[in-house]
Amino acid sequence: MQPWEELAKHPQPATKTLLLDYVSSNPFVSFFRSLKHRHWPVTSVLIGSFLIKGLIVVSTGLFVLHPIVRPRDVTMDMTETFEFPPFNATDVDDSAGLMYAGPLLNEIAYLPGTNAEYAAALFNSSHPVNGTQNMTTTSTTFIADLSCEVATVEPIVKTWCPASTSCASLYLTMDVHNDNCRMSAWPKNNMTLRVQNNGLQWGQWFGGVYTGSCDGKDSELDRERLVIVTLYKEPGVISRNATNTTFTNTTAVFCKPTYKLQRSTVTLDQSGAIERVEPGALLDQPAALTPFMIAEAVRATISQVDVSNIQQSVARDYGIDRKQFGVSDVFLNFILQANPSKKIADLSDVKALGPAAQTVFRSVAVQVVKRYFLVPSNATVAEQISGEVMYSQQRLFARIPTLRVMESFLCLLIVVGLFLGTRPSRHTTPQDPASIARLGAMISQSKNFNQVMSSAGFLSLENLKSLLPGRYHGQYYKDTYATTPRAPLFAIESHDTGSQDIVPADGKYWRPVSMSWFSRSALLVVPLIIIIVLEVTYRQSQRDDGLLVVASNKITDYGSQFVPALVMVLTKLMFSAADFDLRIMDPYVQLKRGYASAKSSVLNKTIYTWKADAFWNAFVHKRIAVGMSTFSVVIASFLTVAASGLFTTVSISHQRSTSVMRMNSFYDPSNMTSNLNGTFNYTTSIAARLVVYDRMTSPPWTSGSYILPTLSLLNSTSGAEVNDTAALIALALPVRRGALTCQLIPRSDIELNYTRWDSANKEAGGFNNGVIVRWPMLDDYPCTTMASYNKPSEQITGVTDGPFGEWTNFDPSSAVGKNYTSPCPTSYGIYGTWEGRRAKELNVILCWSSVQELNGTARFEMPAWKLQSLSVDEITVKNVSTRFDTQLNLGTAVFLGSKGNISTSLDAVFTGFLRNSTTNSLDTDLLSYDNFDKFYERIQGIYGAATAQIMNREGRYTNLTSTRTTFPATATDLSTSRLKQNLVSTRILQSLLIAMLLCALIALLTSNPKNVLPKNPCSIAAQASLVAGSSMVADLPAHAQWMNDREFVQLFEGKRYAMGWSEEGYEQGRFGVDVDLAPKQRRKGGWWNWR
Known part of the structure; x- marks a missing residue:
């Protein structure tokens, strides 16, 4: 309406009024043109349009997921309780x-x-909550x-x-x-x-x-x-x-x-470690x-x-x-x-x-x-109390910088809205001149202007400018010929027109930029390219666990939110521009074909209606090209919404190949600084005993019975540690363990002799108990420090009623043969149950020690190299050493200083074997002959765990000249945030783009924008040149300017219209729109013609 407002002010040149076009030109061109002419309403509207588009783009990055720690009330189960038996x-x-x-x-x-x-009684959540970081409740x-x-x-x-x-x-x-x-x-x-x-x-x-x-x-x-x-x-x-x-x-x-x-109010972390205690009632x-x-x-x-x-x-x-x-x-x-x-x-x-x-x-x-x-x-009667867990949860947060930008845009929009809403309204035209017929009514009373424009239908805009040299303005005047009082008439008056020479037409047709073959092809190519790019990037995202690493400077994070939205907004603008130009030309296309109804041609104003109305009207009037074009723009409106969730920043497991350096190897057990049968420093013994007692988990580089080489992500040339982002490292590597291979002597092969103690007690009246135990020799070797009757012999004395057990390491000096190659066991144990002066049950176990190496697969949590899992292949086991000096002396190296169980005749080693780490009691049932398999399994576990701790601390060396120094490994990045493409958003976007592509294809096949108009019809003068001098305008009554839409439409009922050359006008004839009096003829062509 800006050109009409300019006409209403005062006489101005045609370039500022009749030829002024803010409708079809590029928004940026229109913006600077409005600044030049100081047309502030247009400037404000364009600024508002830019702000809205900016809001659409910026809003896609408004929200972001961040992990936070939140409290949650839960029910806790007490997993421990205080009990105070006699002590x-x-x-x-x-x-x-x-x-x-x-x-x-x-x-x-x-x-x-x-x-x-x-010391607090442990508890746990009755219903575990994912992401729990700590738990709080009232505990003793x-x-x-x-x-x-x-x-x-x-x-x-x-x-x-x-x-x-x-x-x-x-x-x-x-x-x-x-x-x-x-x-x-x-x-x-x-x-x-x-x-x-x-x-x-x-x-x-x-x-x-x-x-x-x-x-x-x-x-x-x-x-x-x-x-x-x-x-x-x-x-x-x-x-x-x-x-x-x-x-x-x-x-x-x-x-x-x-x-x-x-x-007290106690807070525990997930591992049970105390974080905080607030004392309460005594x-x-x-x-x-x-x-x-x-x-x-x-x-x-x-x-x-x-x-x-x-x-x-x-x-x-x-x-x-x-x-x-x-x-x-x-x-x-x-x-x-x-x-x-x-x-x-x-x-x-x-x-x-x-x-x-x-x-x-x-x-x-x-x-x-x-x-x-x-x-x-007791799990069935465990006390339940209320508590609270702090757990990590992904929550939706607003990005503050984005929020501030949106607030700024909204404030500017409010200012623009206030300016447009508070500016004084000016009555510029009797009715909205949005259609061809309405504009004809507006100029119907402008005699001079009609006369000048009547033969200018085929002139270009440049020629129109030379045809309109004067100044023009719109004014109202009273209809002197009216028989009844009516509203004033509107007319365009000219001033200082000078000479107005008729300029011959140049014979060229106008075609909007969006209707060029390049632009029309872009409507198909651009969506197709985006569809392909989306599919390629999605497959790459799936294959590589994300497209790329999100940098700490947030450029990638923000770019992944705003760039897709910007691309989709530009895509929509491209389709909107094509749709706009198509709807501008649509009435003239209908008129060019001839015999067009008034509603689809001269009364058509879909360019100024809602998209939904335009889409419906297009199909009602069988204008397929316009309908499909409008529908593609409607679909394009959802692109930005779908693009807002296209990329997400997640901590994801990204696997890649890497190399791990071995930092040390294992000594030959017989050449250790302190061999397994020797003495160890204080910290070594404590670590071994605590692991055996289950009072601590295996230290780094050990797992139960296994010891692993120390590893590092080091640069082999510089020795500097690699700054690696890996969260997990998995690799195959050799591991070692100490093993005992044991056998139980059959009861029938054991001889017991109580004679010495029976005689001594009889003579002295004492109550000292004892027995001499003999069992068969192995390949003629006695294998103990003493032998009797050509059998290995061991004496047990001072035994009291109840379980008893003595563990003895074999003295290699008693062996015969070079390098201790005798078949003797490296240790043996005598155990059972005593009652009165006799053994109720007595068993002998012989054990041979070895250090074994196996192939294992380990998984470490980085960067501390915390062992998550270890699996070994028993098929690959091989003995590294079976010498006597590789035997771990459990009595001196592990249980040194331990009193054993003083209420029984069990020594410290057997006490360690029998201790139940859960109940802190002794599983004396394992001493039964029938329970040997269970007892043997316990022995192997304790011996292996203790040996692993000894070798871990004192069995390594760093000279790796003869050892493989690197291992191939798989690194898993979890701590790195990566940009991952969302499947749902990808498929929605592809579906929308495919629909738009199909709509564009149908619109292109059913439209032909060639040779329709000689000029852009969006200015007053250009549109007036097509209707001036026509019988359609001549037949309009003067008061048609003030008719409402219903009354105005009735003037055109039953009439048909066309656009083309007529014999009227000057020597060239007249080119324009007029009533079509010719009978309807069948169209040439097929369904692909513009409807």
Whole structure:
């Protein structure tokens, strides 16, 4: 309407009014033209159009999926519960002490449900939630504490040594006290606190953690204390009869143990590790467990830990010569190790000893409780309580930059809307001149303009410009010939027209750019290319687990959202442009064919109607080309919606080939620095025992009985670690294991001789029990340290009623033959059940050790090389060594210091074999002859796990000159975000594009835009030149300008119209639109002609 508004203002040149075209030109051309002419409404509308298209593109990247952690209320099942049966504190084993020592190695984690302070009953969600990160509920917790006070040691310390000794060791008794407690002669057992008295030329530190009772009556409560004492003995010898002996730096601390059971709010991670504890209500303490029983258990379990290596470490940390550090008490060594400052003055500083003792006591007490008082809940009656899980979930988030851009666009749209909505309305024309007939009515009263335009139908726009040199404007005037009052008439008046020479027509037809063969071909080629590209990229996305890696700078992420939408918007604009030009020409095509109805020709204004109405009207009037073109644009409207989900950024498993470097190999077991039959350092033994006890998982590069070579993603030339994004590595590699091949001696081949003990008991009246066990020799070798009656012989003595078992490593010095090639077993065990003075059942097992190598397939979680799975091929097993010195001495290397089960006659090795890690009880049923298969399986598992830990720590070397150094591997990238194409969006887009392509194909086959119009009909002058001087316009009444649509349509009922040359006009005749009076004739051509 801008040209009509310009006509309504004041006389202006034709280029600014009659020839002004904002309809058919390129939007960017129209935009700059409107700026040039200061036609701000047009500028605003175009800006609004640009903003809407920008909003469509930007909105496709508004939302993005991000993982977040959210809480969720669930029901929890208590998988553990506290139980407090009768408890003997002195019967505890070494596992609790080891579980305190283990974390000191910085590679052993606390057991599930424990940390350095708390032991909590474990729980789990009744209905697991995917992505759970931690769980929180109310659980029973245990915490122990030591309340320590400074004690004074009287200067006079009594010394004593047995008369039968040389007094190389002195036992001390002293008076220790503070305001709350006095121990006048402590320790009561005067063989408890001992110092060396060997006349060395240097002084020594001594001390320990002991028990003591405050002076008072036995009936008095709260008298027991733990006493921490340290002292320094000067160089020299203290005589046997010395009194009033004084030691320097003598320090004592009284510590009172306590513990609490609470209902606390506990948070566990997925592995059961404690993340947070919020103490709650106190619970009653069970009568069966006193605080001092906890203290005794702590001392008992710690005392079984090998102290020698800890002593060396503490002496080194405190800067004390090892010869001067005589503290052999494990508890005190742990206290000194827990002290953060580690100054020599701390050995006599109660402010340092007290807090460090609290640290050690709390942690070990937690492990004691975990070992003996936390038991698995009965699955059928497990307590259920409410709790909360924190789980990871993909949630839809708005991208803030995109949101801000959209908000800016919307604000600008509001401004544009306000400008267009608030600008004053101008009554420019009586009715909307959207159709050919309406425009004819608008110019019907413009006599001069009609006369000029009547013979200009075939002129080009350039010629029209020369034909309209003056200035023009529209005005209303009263109809003087009207017999009744009517609305004023509208006419276009001209000013300063000068000479208006008729310019001859150039004889050329106009054709819009979108109707060129290049543009028409693009309607088919572009959708086809996009369909093919979508299919190619989808297949590549499926094959490569994504198209590409999404960079951290977000360019790929944003590009994958906006580029598809931009392509689809441009595709729609291409189809919209073609459809627009097609609908502009459609009425004239109908007129050019002749005998066209008014509704499909001169009254047609589908260019200004909704797409749905235009589509329906096109098919009602059998205009197939226009209908299919309009339908393709309707379909194109959904392209952007479908494209918004075309690409997603996901963490996906992307597999690729890579190489892994082997960092070390395995020693020949007989050439290890400390061979398997030798002695090992402190950390090695602890690791082996904890794995056997099931108190920790296998350390890195081990899995149960298997040991793996250490691997790395290293550059073989530079040695630098490769910055690899792999989340998983899978490869085939050699693994090793220690194995025992065992056999059970048949009962009929075992001889038992009780004579020696029967005679001794009869003569002395004693009750000592024993037996000599004999079994057949293997190839004439006795295979034990003694033989009798030409049979291997072993003596068992001191057996008590119940299960018994002794494990013995064969002494290779008893073998005959070069390189220990005898058939003797490397170890053997004698076990069974004793009752009275006889073995109720006695079995002998012989075992041969070997180190084996197998081919395995391992899968590691990166970047920490955490072993996820390991499978081995038993067919590939081969013995690396079967020598005697490859036998792992379980008694000294693994269970060193372990007391075994002191309530039975089982040694430490058999106790380890029989221990049930779940119930912490002994499966003595395995000692039965009939259960040998189960017992053998247990032996193999424990021996293999222990051997793997020994070889892991002391069986590797890095000289790989004779070993294959690299392995082919498959890397799986999970941590890398990759751009993946969505199948559903791809198929929807392809379907829409195929539909558009088919619509375009039908529209092209049923349309022929050649030789229709001599010029673009979108300006007032161009359209007027086609109707001016026609009988259609001449027959229109003056008041037709003001008729509504229904009245106006009635003027054209029953009439037919055509466009072409007529004899009217100047010498060339007139080219334009007029009433078609010729009878209807059959069209030439077929169905492919434009309908």
